[in-house]
Amino acid sequence: MYKQRKGLSLVQKVYVIRETEQGQSSRRLARELGVGKTQICNILKRKTEYLAIFNSDGPEARCRKVRKTGNEELNKLMHAWYQTCQNTKSMKAPISGPIIKSKALDYAGQLGLEMFTASNGWLESFRKHHNILAGVQSSVEDSSTSNDVTIKEWESLLLRICQGYRPADIWTLDETSFYFKALPAECVSLGAEQCEEGQRAEERLTLGMCCSMTGEKEKLLLIGHPGKSNHPFEALRPNELPLKWCSNKRVWMTAQTFEEELRDLDQSMQSQTRKIILFLSDTMCHPNIPLSNIRLQYFPPSVLSKLQLLGRGVFREVKAHYRNILLEYVLSMKRGMVTYQQIARRITPLDAMYWIEKAWNKTSAGVINQCFAASGFKNLGVIEIKETCSATENFDQVGETLLTHFRSGQSGDHPEWKDFVSFDDNVATYDQAVGDSEPRLVEDCVSLTTRKLIPDMVYEECQPDAAQLLFSLNQSRAYALRNGDAHMMGLVMDLRTHLSRVACRSHSLTDPL
Template identity: 30%
Template sequence: MEGLSRKRKALDLDTKYQIIQAVDAGGKSKTDIAAEFKIPKSTLSTILKDKEAIISKLQSAEYGSSRKRIRVSNFEDVEKALFEWFKSVRSENIPLSGPILLAKSDEFSVKLGHTDFKANQLWLERFKKRRGICSAMTHGESSSVDSKSVDDWLTSQLPVLLKNYSPENIFNADETGLFYKLVPQRTLHLKGDKCHRGKKSKERITVLTAANMSGTEKLKLLVIGKSEKPRCFKNVRSLPVDYRSNGKAWMTSDLFTEWVNKLDQSMKRQNRKVLLLIDNCPAHPHVPNLKNVTVAYLPPNTTSRIQPMDQGIIASLKSNYRKQMMADLISAYDKKEKYEVTLLSAVTNIHRAWCHVTSQCIVNCFRKGGFKLPEENDMDNSELDEDDIPLANLCGMWGEVTDIANVPAEVTLEDFLSADENIVTTERLTDEDIVTAVKKDNETVDSDEDDSETVAEMEVKTTAEAATCLKHVRDFFLSRPNVPLSVFDNINDCMQALESIQMSARVQTKITDFVTDA
């Protein structure tokens, strides 16, 4: 009988995920895959049956990849609430300890209506083990990047994530805050301000940027403002960005879920399967039932080193935006006009700035973060240290701006470009928010007030007036030497769009509209 006994092999979540990926990739039979991983075929079948749960647990970063089994707590709602609070607090690099977690779990148990729950050290250790929380994450300062964790993730988990996707289908997304009205002379006033709430929140927006690894596709920007219906948006029916709002102009879990679902539908229409890599924070929840987008979360507290958007893409976007601001300020001065920035001008300029972020900058930033395909591992990285932000091109403009706007001598161009790098961009969950989410009650909706500022309404041109303006623009470039062909192509695209609008108007106005029955 002893010869018949066989030791059961326990697989961690990461190995199970590799098995799932191997089956999905095709090319091998399930029998061969089972033999490769040295498991019975029945175990393989069980893993595939639990596929959704395994992927959800691994990618949501709620469980360590070394976990063997997915056990649940007797008070799962308390544990879920505590873990959501833990992630929210740790996202701000606030150190936590065991006694704090125990006290907080008791608070949540009361709010969730459990009279028979009492946290103790044994429960806490099991909670930390289930959720993949190690002691190093809950004691002392942890704002510095853990180089070993980064290296381990880049060499073990990232290749597994990337191997089934081409660079065109690997995306990274990240939010950034922007003081869109910031003028050079006010730089010191706002520099380093996290802008949590209050009057200054009217002067900031949050921008979600996303691009693919090959640099060939930059997704439409998502801009989050404070006002649902800004006065300057009157008569506006199309924007070059997606615009949403809430009372704090922050990214929220609802907005993120909406954005990911929209991306999923877009990829479904294109018949594409894509990987979306994003940082792990409370505003980026697990989004269920995605068909064409696989969301994978970057390890906590490592985004400053490995997130492509943080390697220079967002900095390039902001540099382009502020370059346009300086050009507009100089132009207004030359015309003896008052320089004003509205939310409408900001969203059009941020779109323009996004268009000017080069594909080479994006490719470089993905590689700086360690995102490489196997054939790229031996490539020389020396050229990646070059600055993607052409500060030298801005220095001359900056000198002119400082004279015009009376900028204090202690304010530098670098100050102006980086003044909003510390803006809070995602929601900090309150205990009430967490309890409500756990109970699955109706979610609260941010109430927005209209922008109280007095701004001029956008002047609506007729199609004939717009056509005349385009002809003037075309004639201007015809009179200039060495104009790129793309300029005339873009003007032609605008003219064709106008012709389409004119044709549509003619179709809607039929001859029968002017004939009455006798």
């Protein structure tokens, strides 16, 4: 007789996910819950989806099954629109059902969903999924402070706000944008552009940085342009990339991307059994989201421009390290009649991704701690990390030397090193045009599908196979031997081992090395 398949509640599914993360086997969990091993595996495949719904604390967390309706993109878009309305001071009045349905029909037409009717059933489902009661979205405990506070008042408020949190559990998240292939001669003209309408998107990248007061750092988020072809970078899986990548046509942080980042961070803190407080700027791209292990605390607008937490040194340190690497690369690639500008134009977002990772890793915990202290957190009993400024002075000296080499033989005005490092600090990182931002939501929502994609901009004229690369490494090996560079020799031998394995797998190795 056919045995009816047993369904599991969302709570049970989350239990499966948590137990698996602790090392429990799928077979044991299947036996414990009285289900098949295949059902356990299917739950694990959709764990991100289940955890996101469970963390929302909405009525849907009590549902047994999570069904796909075919309107997922529209629902994401409507949620982004709703959050935009709630985060706009002039639009915080409750939004009625007819208004939501009318807006849904408008967006459905733009997305080409001809069969969508915005029924009462859809409206009820949308409200339940996003925990919207009587037109107002339920949120975490209101932890905002008065908007009209002074710096001294803010410093005294911090003692109360951060009560119960260790310094290691006090975090911040912010974004900065930069031109990833700009050379010194270009920074004068580019520095005057704030890109408030998303201009020069293909030349820019936006970085999302998240770190704690004690210098603990999360993996960076890199937001770039999807490119003309939007091809996935198939050679590397998303989880193998040094940074997290997503894309949209204006290279901005959006509310949807921000929410995904917070959900990931919240899950990370859950797995560590930690509760943190996260300080944020009160902007349109930072919506208030209910989370289980993260408390969101927004800086009052009256002190935000004066505090600029990560802007007090962390942004500069990352950009300085990055532009050191950029200049080293451009100078080392100069050959014959090839210009620096031609070399820079061939730099891809993938190149920038690896350079930014190195820059972030070199950013010291001492610099992060000093930025927190300068932003009013110095009275929280933090033991300042004892680091001299010699490291910062050293890479500034290296940068000035590289810039001097770059200037030689170059005509035109060139900036000082400090100006080159921070010329793009004022470039927009999110949509600041509240009045006309709504038409962009459709485009930004659709661009979320490219979150796991990175434009493959490898040069088509240079695509050697593994065997050819193996033979070319002999020159690198000889160079390392001639100069007595043991570190380089180790890197070359590791790369040779890896390429040998790849070549054997693809049967491309035809001659002995």
